[in-house]
Amino acid sequence: MNENxxxxxxxxxxxxxxxxxxxxxxxxxxxAGSAKVLEKVENALKNSDEKFGTIxxxxxxxxxxxxxxxxxxxxxxxxxxxxxxxxxxxxxNDICIMVNEEDHLREQCILRGNKLSHAYKKISAIDDxxxxxxxxxxxxxxxxxxxxxxxxxxxxxxxxxxxLPGLGMTNSLEKCVNAASRFxxxxxxxYGEGSNSSGYLYQISNxxxxxxxxxxxxxxxxxxxxxxxxxxxxxxxxxxxxNEVMLRDGIMRAYGILTxxxxxxxxxxxxxxxxxxLGIYYGYISCNDFNAFESLLDKYRPANMMTHAKKxxxxxxxxxxxxxxxxxxxxxxxxxx
Amino acid sequence: xxxxxxCDECGIRPAVYYETNIINGIMTERYLxxxxxxKHGTIKPNLSDIFDNFFTALTTPFGSYKNTQRVENKVCPxxxxxxxxxxxxxxxxxxxxxxxxxxxxxxxxxxxxKDVKHTGKSPDKTCSPxxxxxxxxxxxxxxxxAVEDFLLAAKINEEMNKLKGDAx
Numbered sequence: 001m002n003e004n005x006x007x008x009x010x011x012x013x014x015x016x017x018x019x020x021x022x023x024x025x026x027x028x029x030x031x032a033g034s035a036k037v038l039e040k041v042e043n044a045l046k047n048s049d050e051k052f053g054t055i056x057x058x059x060x061x062x063x064x065x066x067x068x069x070x071x072x073x074x075x076x077x078x079x080x081x082x083x084x085x086x087x088x089x090x091x092x093n094d095i096c097i098m099v100n101e102e103d104h105l106r107e108q109c110i111l112r113g114n115k116l117s118h119a120y121k122k123i124s125a126i127d128d129x130x131x132x133x134x135x136x137x138x139x140x141x142x143x144x145x146x147x148x149x150x151x152x153x154x155x156x157x158x159x160x161x162x163x164l165p166g167l168g169m170t171n172s173l174e175k176c177v178n179a180a181s182r183f184x185x186x187x188x189x190x191y192g193e194g195s196n197s198s199g200y201l202y203q204i205s206n207x208x209x210x211x212x213x214x215x216x217x218x219x220x221x222x223x224x225x226x227x228x229x230x231x232x233x234x235x236x237x238x239x240x241x242x243n244e245v246m247l248r249d250g251i252m253r254a255y256g257i258l259t260x261x262x263x264x265x266x267x268x269x270x271x272x273x274x275x276x277x278l279g280i281y282y283g284y285i286s287c288n289d290f291n292a293f294e295s296l297l298d299k300y301r302p303a304n305m306m307t308h309a310k311k312x313x314x315x316x317x318x319x320x321x322x323x324x325x326x327x328x329x330x331x332x333x334x335x336x337x
Numbered sequence: 338x339x340x341x342x343x344c345d346e347c348g349i350r351p352a353v354y355y356e357t358n359i360i361n362g363i364m365t366e367r368y369l370x371x372x373x374x375x376k377h378g379t380i381k382p383n384l385s386d387i388f389d390n391f392f393t394a395l396t397t398p399f400g401s402y403k404n405t406q407r408v409e410n411k412v413c414p415x416x417x418x419x420x421x422x423x424x425x426x427x428x429x430x431x432x433x434x435x436x437x438x439x440x441x442x443x444x445x446x447x448x449x450x451k452d453v454k455h456t457g458k459s460p461d462k463t464c465s466p467x468x469x470x471x472x473x474x475x476x477x478x479x480x481x482x483a484v485e486d487f488l489l490a491a492k493i494n495e496e497m498n499k500l501k502g503d504a505x
Contacts, residue, residue, distance in 0.1 A: 024416040024431040102428075124458070131460035137432035142446070143455030145432045149442050150449055154457040211452025211501065215475055 005290060007277060008229045009114035010161040010201070013072065014123050014218070017146045017155035018105040021135040025147040026082060026100045034084035034100045041088055041099050044133040048126070050090045057085040063312065066303035072110060077102050095126060102147050103155075105130070112294070114229075116158050116222050120214060143210060153210025158221040161190065162228060165200040165278050166235030173202075176228055184208040185224045199270035199297065204228060240282060251279035255336070259327045263319040266302055269326060273297055280334070287334045296333075300326050344370035413437040456501060471500050 019025060020040065023033055038054070045052045057065070057078065068074045068087065078085050078101045088097040098106040107130070109123035130136075137145040144155040151157075167173045177187045190201040204225055206217045240247055254275035258264070264272075273296065279285040280293070287293050298304055300322050306313055313321060344352045345367040352368030410420045414437070418430030423438055435442060447453055456471060474497045481490040 019432065021432055025429065027428055028416045028418065028430040136460040138460050139432075139435060139455075140459075141454060142435065143457060143459075145435055147428050149429065149435075149446050150427075152446060153450065153452075153455050156457070208450055208452070210446065210450040211454055211456060213457040213471065213475060219479060 006229075006233070006281060007290065007294060008163055008232050009225060010163055010294070011110055011112050012114060012116040012119045013108060013110045013157075013159050013161070014116060014119040015106055015108040015157045015159075016123055016127050016144075017103045017151045017157075018107060018127065018130070018144060019103050019137040019146065020105075021137045023104065026102065026104060027147065029082070029100070031082070031084060034082050037104050038084050038086050038099050040134050041097060041105065041130065044130040045088065045126070048129060050095070052088050052090055052095075054086050054088050057081070057087075058083045063303055063306060067307045070301040070303050071298060074098060075101060075106075095122060097126070103151075112291075114160065114222075114225065116160060116218050116225070120156075120158065120218050124214070151209055154212070154214050154217060156209055156214055156217055157205055158218050159203045159205035160221065160225045162202050162204060162225065162232070163200055163274070163277065164202055164228070164232050164235075165274055166232045166239055167228075168200045169239055170235045172231070172235055176231060180204060180224055180228070183220060183224055185221065198267055199274045236278075236281065248279075248282070248284055251275045251282070251284055252336070255279060255285060255330075255334075259330050261323045261327070263316070264323040264326065265315075265319050266300065266322070269300055269322055270297065276330070276334070284337055285334050286337050289333055292329075293333050296326065296329060344368060344373050346370070346373035411437055454501065467500060471497060474500070 020037060023029060023037055026034060026037075029037070038056075042052070042054060055064070055068075057074075060068075065074065065079055069076070069079065071093075073089070073093070073096045074087050075098065078087075078098050081102075082100055084100050086099045088099060089095065094111055095107075095109050097108070107123050107127055109119040109126075111119045111122075139145055143153040144151075146152055146155055164173065164176075167176055173187070180187050184207045186203075186205050186207050188203045188205070190199070190203060204221065206221050209217070212220075254272035258269070258272045258276055276285060277293070280287045280290070299308060302318055305318065305322060305325075309321060344350050346369055350370035350372060352370055354369045354371075354374045356367050356369060356374075412419050413430055413434045415433035416430030418434050418437075420438060420441065423429060423434070423441070429435065429438070429442075443453060474493050478490050478493040478497065481487070481493060
């Protein structure tokens, strides 16, 4: 694994909050109004080069909804929202627009790796397309008007999902959170405020949305991400220098469990998976397809795993299924060095 | 020992934990000792408490927390949203609410965003001359930073701030 593909920045996400001028915001919108909002979004995207599909919340099974939630494609707020809540997605699933969530539109682009700027360009093009066919709520002074005034201005939230075991294990994350907050950045757990991160996954995002241009936001988050990435690399160096024997032993034990256990609850899978990923970074474990390895974490999340397996399982069945299948895949993708 | 931080909760024992919380984009921080971390460390207020406290704080002028002023209860003519419901939930009902509750919103926005002038893109995609100039300066500043010419970057930054100030 080289430094450009060190797996530290897992994904980049850019989200734009938008509302249609002619409709009241979703919390006050009736069913007919929210159905109309959805129709307008679909019409606006009809002439796009990309094909989009709509999944309405009311047509989704619980499993589908949970699967999309695990992939950050829909939010908790959306699941609690009105019956015309929907997600409009492209074929590659990297652009997804939540409709009738807190705002009429939450347009987002999620790309693997460190690609904030690219993600912004993609979603901004979609945003322009929608704005050219519908009047967007906008004020010259305050910018894009949103249901919660904390998002006014650009309505842009840029975030990177980062894998930070080095900073986590050396107890250096607090320093990181401190430094980031001085630059109006927030560091949160993977699924937002209060979510735990047993897999050392953290989201870094901007807090300020007004008085800064979109380009400034993207470049400041990208620069914070780069700083944190460099700190993570240093922390990993310090970690191995402080006690390599213990570290390597911990990693190889985790690898042993992932490839041999009979049952694996997701939390344990996530913890051991993080150590194995670190083992690949240090070269203790070889990996013949790092992208495939990276996709395992999402694949074995409870809802995603059942969707892949095409069957509903109880907790115990899931844990046994995860252990057997993850082990088989890991044995194909990786080997002890 | 120089500057030993004491626990923010009890004030008697030395702090060994540092905790941050981000609620609606506002970060709060506190230092806790071992004992208080156990007692108070992970307890979080429920959502309505957060909003109540948060918006009360935002609508209260700085330095006069205990001197709460009564806010006039207005009703948005377009959606029926009231000052009271906005302060309770933190959510507005429509774009017209921004006019109805303007002073209240500007007060909150200034405190949260430390700015009240949008400088980014707009739905009609047309840039004002000032915005175009600002974007140009931004590009130049990034180039200066890339070649580590921080003196030039600082100079450009001053120009950018001036441009922002003029626009207000």
